[in-house]
Each structure stands twice: as C-alpha cells, then as structure tokens.
Amino acid sequence: MRFSERVLDLFGEDAVWSDDHEGMSGHLLRVSSASGVFYVKHGSVAEAEYERLRWLKHWMAVPDIVAFDQDALVLADVGWPSxxxxxxxxxxxxxxxxxxxxxxxxxxxxxxxxxxxxxxxxxxxxxxxxxxxxxxxxxxxxxxxxxxxxxxxxxxxxxxxxxxxxxxxxxxxxxxxxxxxxxxxxxxxxxxxxxxxxxxxxxxxxxxxxxxxxxxxxxxxxxxxxxxxxxxxxxxxxxxxxx
Missing domain, CATH: 3.90.1200.10 (Aminoglycoside phosphotransferase (APH), C-terminal lobe)
Structure with missing residues (x-):
C-alpha cells in the first residue's frame, strides 16, 4: 500500500513498519520512529474507525487521532497492554x-x-x-x-x-x-x-x-x-x- 507524503512525513525516513504485533490485521500497521509509536489503518476500515473515534471520544476514552489523510488513519500508541x-x-x-x-x-x-x-x-x-x-x-x-x-x-x-x-x-x-x-x-x-x-x-x-x-x-x-x-x-x- 502507498501512503500520502503527509502521513509519511510524520514518521521520518528511519521509521520501522511492522504488522507483527498484537491485534494484527491486514489493515493495521505499527510504526516505530524517533517521534514515537503509532498505528496506521488504511482502506475502508480506516474511514469507518475515524468517524467513530471522533464521535466516541465524547463518551469514552479512545486512542488519539494523529492524522487522517486520504484512506489512512494514524493513531497514537496508548502505551497500555490489552x-x-x-x-x-x-x-x-x-x-x-x-x-x-x-x-x-x-x-x-x-x-x-x-x-x-x-x-x-x-x-x-x-x-x-x-x-x-x-x-x-x-x-x-x-x-x-x-x-x-x-x-x-x-x-x-x-x-x-x-x-x-x-x-x-x-x-x-x-x-x-x-x-x-x-x-x-x-x-x-x-x-x-x-x-x-x-x-x-x-x-x-x-x-x-x-x-x-x-x-x-x-x-x-x-x-x-x-x-x-x-x-x-x-x-x-x-x-x-x-x-
């Protein structure tokens, strides 16, 4: 998959991308970079999650949205285990x-x-x-x-x-x-x-x-x-x- 320059610029050239982690799916990637750890969702699932996260945050605690561009949703790592x-x-x-x-x-x-x-x-x-x-x-x-x-x-x-x-x-x-x-x-x-x-x-x-x-x-x-x-x-x- 390809992401926009806006999304890629969040992480830098030395970012490490992986789908080998808890909660792995075909639409979810983990990114480790100098600026932190993030999760990137893409495709239709990203749009659905983006809309719901924006609404749900008024009622329950959810991950912070870092960016949403085209069909990619970038979420901050909560830092807590499931x-x-x-x-x-x-x-x-x-x-x-x-x-x-x-x-x-x-x-x-x-x-x-x-x-x-x-x-x-x-x-x-x-x-x-x-x-x-x-x-x-x-x-x-x-x-x-x-x-x-x-x-x-x-x-x-x-x-x-x-x-x-x-x-x-x-x-x-x-x-x-x-x-x-x-x-x-x-x-x-x-x-x-x-x-x-x-x-x-x-x-x-x-x-x-x-x-x-x-x-x-x-x-x-x-x-x-x-x-x-x-x-x-x-x-x-x-x-x-x-x-």
Whole structure:
C-alpha cells in the first residue's frame, strides 16, 4: 500500500513498519520512529474507525487521532497492554463494567447504524465476494459452509433487537486498561446502534474459552445481567462467523 507524503512525513525516513504485533490485521500497521509509536489503518476500515473515534471520544476514552489523510488513519500508541495480554484476575469484572458504561450511552446520540439489517447486508456482500473464512469458524459451527451460516441467520433472525450503542467486536484484546484502572476502547470500526447481544455474545465466548466460567460470572455480575438469553447469544455468535 502507498501512503500520502503527509502521513509519511510524520514518521521520518528511519521509521520501522511492522504488522507483527498484537491485534494484527491486514489493515493495521505499527510504526516505530524517533517521534514515537503509532498505528496506521488504511482502506475502508480506516474511514469507518475515524468517524467513530471522533464521535466516541465524547463518551469514552479512545486512542488519539494523529492524522487522517486520504484512506489512512494514524493513531497514537496508548502505551497500555490489552486485557488479553495482561490477563488480570478480575478481567471479567473489568470487561463487564466497561461494556455497561458503553451500553449506557444514549442511542439517540449515535449516528451509526449497526443493526441486523445493516449487518446481514454486509454479511451477504462478504459471502458473495468469497471473504468468509470457514476455516476460522468456531468448533460448533465447523460443519457449516458460509452459505449455510448465512441462510440460518436469515431463517432464525430475532424479531426484536434490544438496541444499545454496541462496540461491534468487544473482546479482551480490544480493551486497554492502565494500572490504575482507566479503560480505553480500540478497534471501534464496527461501533453503532445494535442489539446488546452483538457485544455480549463475543465477550462471553472469549472470556469463557480463554479465562473460564468464573470470568463469565464476574462479567455478568458487573454488567448487571441476571439471565442470559441463550438463543440470542447463539444467534450473534453465529453472525460473527461472517466477519
């Protein structure tokens, strides 16, 4: 990929570029230079994240935007490890508290729609473009093809959505926390108004698989959810396979 001179001038000629780091994706690069450490996102994901970061900073802590030029977004390194990397004993409680705060943001204030109609349309586009990786499906979906997953999503679509401002990819790797407990949300390109189970399904799956049932219990207590809707939980886990 090529970046504008404005972006390249931020780092200098001796900058070291790498995609070998936590949170690595095809759209994210880490840059180390004399002026500091930065993360550069590019393409459509950069534009989506830029718009959401500008809005979300009024409600939650997020990385500082250093520059946005053409299709490149430059973010300052927060300097804190993710919860996935730190793995504190109270990880479930931290995840629950942070998500409760995000879900308390008034949906009337949020300009981004990530409801089922939007997400299913995006899933269909990814399916038709051959972008859904069946090899990455969870074990209980491993016998399904991308087309079967999509068809099941249409057939089992919930009649009701409990709308909140959702993160869209709420995992321990996307929550950074300082030593004194201050959280920062990253990778918010999928943030928008959606069913709260869009976040709950992913958070509970990752906490249960990586940190055990005690972390799940701590999460639910901190979030304030006494009873889990297993059908919606399963549905939104299935939806995540398309992305």
């Amino acid at each position: 919860l996935e990397r730190r793995a504190p004993a109270d990880i479930g409680a931290i995840m629950g508290r942070v998500l409760r705060e995000l879900h308390a943001v008034p949906i009337e204030e949020c300009p981004f729609d990530e409801g089922l109609t939007v997400r299913l349309a995006r899933a269909e586009q990814r399916l038709e473009a051959g972008l859904v990786d069946a090899d990455d499906f969870d074990d209980d979906h491993a016998d399904l093809s991308p087309r079967q997953v999509y068809d099941r999503l249409l057939a089992d679509r919930p009649a009701h959505e409990d709308l909140v401002v959702a993160h869209g990819d709420y995992t321990p790797s996307n929550v950074l926390v300082s030593r004194d407990g201050r959280p920062v949300l990253i990778d918010v390109g999928g943030l928008g108004v959606a069913d709260r189970y869009l976040d709950l399904a992913i958070a509970l799956r990752d906490l249960g698989e990586d940190f055990g049932e005690s972390a799940v219990d701590d999460f639910l207590t901190a979030y304030g959810l006494e009873e889990v809707d297993r059908r919606r939980l399963d549905y939104y886990r299935l939806l995540d396979e398309m992305f």
